[in-house]
Amino acid sequence: MNDELKGEVTRGARALVVYPQMRGKGDLDPEARLEEAKGLALAIGLVIADAIAIPIREPRPGTLFGEGQIQNIATACELNEAELIIVDGSLSAIQQRNLEEKFKRKVIDRTGLILEIFGERAATAEGRLQVELAHLDYQAGRLVRSWTHLERQRGGFGFLGGPGETQIEADRRMIRDRMAKIRRELEQVRRTRGLHRDRREKAPWPIVALVGYTNAGKSTLFNRLTGAEVMAQNLLFATLDPTMRAIRLPGVEKAILSDTVGFISDLPTQLVAAFRATLEEVTAADLILHVRDIANPDTDAQKRQVLDVLGDLGVLGSEVDDEAEEGAEPGIPIIELWNKWDLLGPEHAEKLREAIAHREDEAIVPISAVMGEGCEHLMEVVGHALTADSKVYSFLLPAADGQRIAFLHARGEVISEEDAGEGADGPLLRLQVRLAARELGRFQAL
Missing domain, CATH: 3.40.50.11060 (GTPase HflX, N-terminal domain)
Known part of the structure; x- marks a missing residue:
């Protein structure tokens, strides 16, 4: 040269x-x-x-x-x-x-x-x-x-x-x-990173990962939901390093929200491989929030690019059809967030609302991360998604077992708590608690 x-x-x-x-x-x-x-x-x-x-x-x-x-x-x-x-x-x-x-x-x-x-x-x-x-x-x-x-x-x-x-x-x-x-x-x-993930799994806090095409508004939403000050500018790839913050959700005392690098079409193969460790945070998530720039004319093409990458990461699960093996690996649940709703004209917004109404089998939430529109509803949807498999369980515990009783109050919804007489080691308590499946597993491991 x-x-x-x-x-x-x-x-x-x-x-x-x-x-x-x-x-x-x-x-x-x-x-x-x-x-x-x-x-x-x-x-x-x-x-x-x-x-x-x-x-x-x-x-x-x-x-x-x-x-x-x-x-x-x-x-x-x-x-x-x-x-x-x-x-x-x-x-x-x-x-x-x-x-x-x-x-x-x-x-x-x-x-x-x-x-x-x-x-x-x-x-x-x-x-x-x-x-x-x-x-x-x-x-x-x-x-x-x-x-x-x-x-x-x-x-x-x-x-x-x-x-x-x-x-x-x-x-x-x-x-x-x-x-x-x-x-x-x-x-x-x-x-x-794996050790940190193991520690997070032992502490029963669900992980919610934000993914999406670059410049879709993930960091703006992250800041809106957590009160953090992550770099959020109208620039491609404003976020490169994963950022995590704790948030409180309806029915969930604490969850970890993770902001990830934006995806893009024709991402260099060298970067797909080199940033595998960064994207591994997505594979450990309990729920994925796919942030889409719904005002972008190419939003559907961008969605395909994101789903292709998620598929490569193995987070979409096995394809389930009539010939699929029993016990096919389920994917991580995904909620689509149709962001930048404030940029839509009235007619466009109405058409998209009709589209959402006809897609009852999909979880779609229209939002404006900049304006805050729809974010409160989003928190309710996420909280419900994380507790969707919750069931009511009855526990008989020694009144002196403070650790397990505190766990049930912190990680579940205590419906009732009453004296249950005397046991071999002293007074007993009977608790009716609504718990998610993962929380029940954590409780049983205590």
Whole structure:
């Protein structure tokens, strides 16, 4: 790569966004895909000079685009004074190099752009490790010194710890060694996370996980329900590291609410693997709240993307049909939250209310996380979902058994409590208590 291209791009640089529209591929329409790509670029402080979609009939192995299309892109760069070209698709190392030579500008693809965002946003040690592993995996297949364009704007964390670490970029063996070391450290993180999860399971507090497409409003809702101050901005991937807070729900003294990384179409495979530990929090949840931006024209396509990822994580359970084996693994219950209701027009809102009425077999709650509309009803729905399998049990306990009696009061709904005479160890109490199945299991383990 030419030296004049290195370190040239900084925050505030003007970027031309190009979406290569492959025939028969992609759920999102070109305009929606361009809007999403522009959102990704804005998330790291770039200025959008222009955004264009270019239909691709047959991808060129050396450049992806045809010669005429390359000339059109070059002209757009000149007209808009673009310093950087973002190709909202996947480029091979050869394609990237050839395009940079033709355009005499830095070229990055969708994977590289998302990696840049993740490099900026990761706030915890685990997040930084995951980002670095993903970047190194990506870098391993790239030409030496081909990725120094945005790291110079920041020091400290990010890819390879910032500028100056050229030996890692220049030495593939060192990259492999570093990746092996990071994997060992992440395995330790997973073990620690597992221990924390085990402790949470011993303390009978249900876990509720917020999931959804990036920028659907998960963090805004998280803040609304918990009173926390998690970063919630109109930016893609505003949340990267899982955040957990305790909340009180009707019928549930305490539950743990978890905010997770947003999903996105065509998430780089390196990041799907590297962020597995982060998404493991979803697999341990008792209930999933799928937050959808119902005002987005592509909300259905976004839903499919989220469900695809959840399916890959194994949280949707086994497919149940007439030929399914008995005892098929049930999935984690999901409640859909149709967020940004305040952005809908009256006619659109009425159509969606009719749609909800006709989908009685699905749990759907319309809300506005920003305005707070529907959030109180949501808390009731979540509380009911967590206690839906509750039954009334009768317990005969020694009056001196303070631990178990306190547990029943804290984790269940005590319907009645009365003296039951004398036992071998003193006075007895009879309690009628409504308990969820998981709470009963915890009680029996005491």
